[in-house]
Amino acid sequence: MKMVNLTSGFVLLGFSDLHYNHAALFSTILVIYTLTWIANLLLLTSIKISPQLHTPMYFFLGNLSVVDISFSTVTVPKLLSSILHGRTSISFLGCFLQMFFFVFLGTTEIFLLSVMAFDRYLAICIPLSYVLLMNNRVKDILVITSWVAAALHSLLHTYILSHLTYCEDKLIPHFFCDVTPLVKLSCSSTALAELLIFTEGSTVVFIPFLFILISYVLIGWAIMKMKTSSNRSKAFSSCSSHLMVICLFYGTDISIYFRPTSDYSSKYDRIVSMAYTIIIPMLNPFIYSLRNQNVKQTLKKVIVPRFSQSKTKGPSSQVPR
Secondary structure: OOOOOOOOOEEEOOOOOOOOOHHHHHHHHHHHHHHHHHHHHHHHHHHHHOHHHOOHHHHHHHHHHHHHHHHHHHHHHHHHHHHHHOOEEEOHHHHHHHHHHHHHHHHHHHHHHHHHHHHHHHHHHOHHHHHHHOOHHHHHHHHHHHHHHHHHHHHHHHHHHHOOOEOOOOEEOOOOOOHHHHHHHEOOOOHHHHHHHHHHHHHHHHHHHHHHHHHHHHHHHHHHOOOOHHHHHHHHHHHHHHHHHHHHHHHHHHHHHOOOHHHOOHHHHHHHHHHHHHHHHHHHHHHHHHOOHHHHHHHHHHHHHHHHHHHHHHHHOOOOO
């Protein structure tokens, strides 16, 4: 039986089996990908240049922007290539490198969202001790732990799946090398891989989710006990953007990865995967920016003066009469 090796690799089906307008889809995804880079870079710039934003919350948000840019970059270029050229080949090594970074960055986002929930809990429920508890050392440890733990988690899954046997049918019905399509493609026993997905994988996703849930129950209780409506509104406003991002990310993540493999649908997975690999990384900076006065004020200071300078430079470049 012919096996896939380091040189033969796989073929990504992309959307070549579906009827769609290639030019419209390519243009839409390219615009979204460009906006993802611009929006996240603007958010990172505003955090960097504004002393008001040099706080733990924005430090975590900056890390989230780095994850969003990287997360979309892992999948979108290959997707654009498949839209232009149809089925796209990818080497065995390239496939598992893509899967490693995809799982790594997705898991990092999960951990960062839970760290941000913990930050909001301290700020709202224990405000007098916040500066002491969430100092520079603590925030650095939380972020480094998130990145390292996510890398180890991804390395484990990548190692297990890369040691499965893949036979002649090397066509992956997806636009990137994801865990479930690779498990379905294997012609060897996948019991260990599936057990790993539903035990260790579930633990990595649901324990942070439970932590976030408990944090927000306590936050909600603390907000209800606030005496003035202005304090309640301010506290809720500081959490609302984070809650929106959590709902978007976990909603799509759970709908794909935590259902029986017998219910697997490649068409459904490809469509939903576009939401969390392409759309959500673009939406995150807009959600945080549009609902945050400090970020909006900083962006105005960055963008408006530059725009004004470009307008004033126009007439001066003309030849005087």
